Amino acid sequence: MKTLRLLLLFAPLISFGQEYYVSAKGGVNVREAPDAKAKKIETLLYGQKVTVESETGIKLTINDFDQRSGDTKIIEGEWVKIEYAKTFYTIPGDGDIYSDPYEIKKYEGYIFNGFLKEASFPQYIDENYIDFNSMDNIYIPTGTVVYFNEDDKAYEGNPSIMEYFKDVEKPKSLTSCYKYKSGILFSGIAYDIILSDPFYEINPINYSPKKYKSGPKIDIYIAEFKNGVLTGKQKRINPLEGIETEKIKIIGLDQIGVEKEIVVKYSDLTIEFGDLQEYVYVNDVAFFDLDGNRISDFPPFNFWVNNRESFLFDMNNKNKFLKIKYFPEYIEPRGQYGIQDKIHFFDSDCNLYDIVKDVEVIEDFNVKVKSNKIANTVADHYICFNGDDNSMVIWVSYSREEKALEVKYKGQDKAMQLVHTKGDSRFPGAYVVSDDYYIEMVDGKENGQYRITNSGIWVYVEYKRGTDGKIFRFTIDHNANPYGDAPCF
Numbered sequence: 001m002k003t004l005r006l007l008l009l010f011a012p013l014i015s016f017g018q019e020y021y022v023s024a025k026g027g028v029n030v031r032e033a034p035d036a037k038a039k040k041i042e043t044l045l046y047g048q049k050v051t052v053e054s055e056t057g058i059k060l061t062i063n064d065f066d067q068r069s070g071d072t073k074i075i076e077g078e079w080v081k082i083e084y085a086k087t088f089y090t091i092p093g094d095g096d097i098y099s100d101p102y103e104i105k106k107y108e109g110y111i112f113n114g115f116l117k118e119a120s121f122p123q124y125i126d127e128n129y130i131d132f133n134s135m136d137n138i139y140i141p142t143g144t145v146v147y148f149n150e151d152d153k154a155y156e157g158n159p160s161i162m163e164y165f166k167d168v169e170k171p172k173s174l175t176s177c178y179k180y181k182s183g184i185l186f187s188g189i190a191y192d193i194i195l196s197d198p199f200y201e202i203n204p205i206n207y208s209p210k211k212y213k214s215g216p217k218i219d220i221y222i223a224e225f226k227n228g229v230l231t232g233k234q235k236r237i238n239p240l241e242g243i244e245t246e247k248i249k250i251i252g253l254d255q256i257g258v259e260k261e262i263v264v265k266y267s268d269l270t271i272e273f274g275d276l277q278e279y280v281y282v283n284d285v286a287f288f289d290l291d292g293n294r295i296s297d298f299p300p301f302n303f304w305v306n307n308r309e310s311f312l313f314d315m316n317n318k319n320k321f322l323k324i325k326y327f328p329e330y331i332e333p334r335g336q337y338g339i340q341d342k343i344h345f346f347d348s349d350c351n352l353y354d355i356v357k358d359v360e361v362i363e364d365f366n367v368k369v370k371s372n373k374i375a376n377t378v379a380d381h382y383i384c385f386n387g388d389d390n391s392m393v394i395w396v397s398y399s400r401e402e403k404a405l406e407v408k409y410k411g412q413d414k415a416m417q418l419v420h421t422k423g424d425s426r427f428p429g430a431y432v433v434s435d436d437y438y439i440e441m442v443d444g445k446e447n448g449q450y451r452i453t454n455s456g457i458w459v460y461v462e463y464k465r466g467t468d469g470k471i472f473r474f475t476i477d478h479n480a481n482p483y484g485d486a487p488c489f
Contacts, residue, residue: 019195021218022048023117024064030109034058034079041109047216047240049195050082050116053108060112077114083107087197089213093205104197121239124220125191132192132221185228192221227253255328259357262298263288263365264322267449267469269313280305280313284449284464286421286439290323292368294439296422300326300354312359319466321365325358367439367446379405384481384488385461385474394474395487396452396461404438404452410489417441418450440466 022028022044031038034056044050056079065072083106090101196217200210218239224232231251237244268283282305287295304312312324379397386393393410396418408415418438425434438450440463448466452459459482461474480488 018052019119020050020052020113020116021119021195021216022046022050022115024115028111028115030082030084030107030111032109034081034110036060038110041107044084044111045198045215047195047218048084049119049197049216049218050084050111052113052116053081053083055080056110060114062112062114075114077112079110080113080116081108081110084109085197086200088200088202088210090202090204119193119195119218121193121220121237124237124239125222126189128189129222130186130188130190132190186225187227189222189224191223194219194221229253257327257329259325259327260354261290261323261325262295263290263292263362264298264301264312264324265320265446266313266317267319267464267466269315269318282313286446286449288321288365288367292366294367294419294421303353304356312356317361319469321362323360323362324356326354326356329353329355366444367441368444381483381485382487383459383483384477385459386477388473388475392472392474393477393489394461395489397487404436404450407440407450408487416447 023046025046027043027045027048029043030041032041033039035058058079060077060079062075062077063072064075085104085106088103088105090103092101196219198216199213201213202210220235220237220239222235222237223230224234226232229251231249231253233246233248235244235246264285264287266282266285270281270283272279272281285301287298287301289295312322380400382395382397384393384395394407396407397405397415399405403420404418406415406417417440419441421437421439423434423436425432433453433455436452436454438452439446440448440450446466449464451462453462457478459476463472463474464470465472476482477488
């Protein structure tokens, strides 16, 4: 004879409108009325989220037998009216358009509250932790939240379950980066408890009944914040199975808001108007520090262009030196139809972006010519070029290393210095085509830009005049002693 073990459980203290979950491993029956003989609606699964709407005052005592341990325990409680939900995904057919294929349906019924537990999990959540959803001044934009995790193999081949935020101030899921709307930045440990609904799939094409895909899940997220940013130790817990995973993600915060400056110059601007928005293309961009030293590359500029920082790009600013003040921040451009709202602390990877604060035109900006061997090298050979429209003739002097040194136009008194900025190569056919880029310096200031292209036995020069951006093109003159040791004029 098995020993009868008595475990008297007091009736749970129920708070209306609060979330509970089904604690019975075998589930619990939902009935149409608060009576064990009433019609059963369905069985709620272990871990199912419910909301208690009201008490009935109808007491109930159950002898619960555990087949695994052989123990019997007495559970006392009462019938309560609950609300619960299920999520359905309707598979779109060919040509069908669903604005929202996901639907959350809510149901009501009566269950025995002895098989309910409050979703508080004190064994995992320290009393000093801050409930993330209680931080009313956390800034978070409207958007979507993923209900089911990417590593949940049950959903392979199905889209992620998403829902628009109903309350933008209190998201249902932790993203990676947050910041307070007020000036008070939170540092400490916060937690969030996410309870999902069971998930069903509906295929209207073959008229099959709803297909059960996966049961409910409970995930606890515990994360460290520093100055409003999620950085440090992050923990994900499955409390039903006691599984904990932990990772450490450190985000550099020392550069946030630190103001920087750079000088930018572009020679041309193209704006194309699409059906929904305008597209900006900036051509021949050069970058400098405040001392006039040329910078070969400046990655943030592409971010500004792609996200249409419109105040930077004006036809009136062509060929002008623009001093741009900017600062790093965690931000992501969001929007559509040409409207780009900058959403703070919503990028899933917590990437730093450089945000423009101010831009002004510098009227007198001197570009420095770097002292280098090429600039001081005696010319090794010369190449003569004819203008493609036969209006001009130029020669270009070269070093032994095949870098252009000077350019002179026929009729001018003196040559102008060329400063190499970059070069690249491509392979369109049987031989290599190379491009080298130069700036033309007159009295210490940039006067124009050159691109010299070598393609087999042919050499081409493209000059963009700095004053108005006009383009002039030249081709090597094979009859003028190319590669000779003296100028052709």
